[in-house]
Amino acid sequence: NAPDAVIKGTANAINQIKAEVVLIGKEEIIKQKSIELLGKNITEVSPRISIHNADEIIEMEDIPTKAIKQKKDSSMVVGFDLLNKGEGDVFISAGNSGALLTGATLLVGRIKGIDRPALAGILPAYHGRLVLMDCGANTNCRPLNLLQFAQMSSIYMHNTLGIEKPRIGLVNIGTEETKGNELVRNSFQLLRKFAPDLNINFVGNVEGREAFLGEADAVIDD
16 A cells, blocks of 8 residues: 555654654655645654655565566665665565565675574464564575574564563474474474573474464464
């Protein structure tokens, strides 16, 4: 629903946050839509809102790698460039998630020591929220990847959600360490060995149906 949802979301959020918001896209369309939706230009809502023009659009059906390389003036590529230049701290998009992941990897780069990026979904659970990582970025993982997902989710939940020692579980078909396929069994051993050194509060295997009952704050899978 762009750009309507983005414009409305920005107008609703700006007085609840301290950050500056830069809307990236076709400037004339953003201005025109703002007047239709808000009765004024979005930049008049707050001095902390600005527009950065980008004339190209990465469509949902675009091939991610090709789109990132060819559409240099797309809102997504421009947004990542702003991050690289230090002109932005966070990039938010509801667009092509494959392109978002590819752009983040190719243009911004991974944290040193992290082999693969991951998508973290925050799901409702019976006693709060549950982070699921990875939920769509990787198809073939190694145990090291799952160990790194556990570390990233633990740091994220501690720093962002304020959970002191997030409980990290490994999604499996049973709680016993002998259960599951080779990836899960080897990941279990790796997590148990290195979790203390990496400050990961590893609680072991968690079945999918049990994950939402409060046994873990985050669950790790491929």
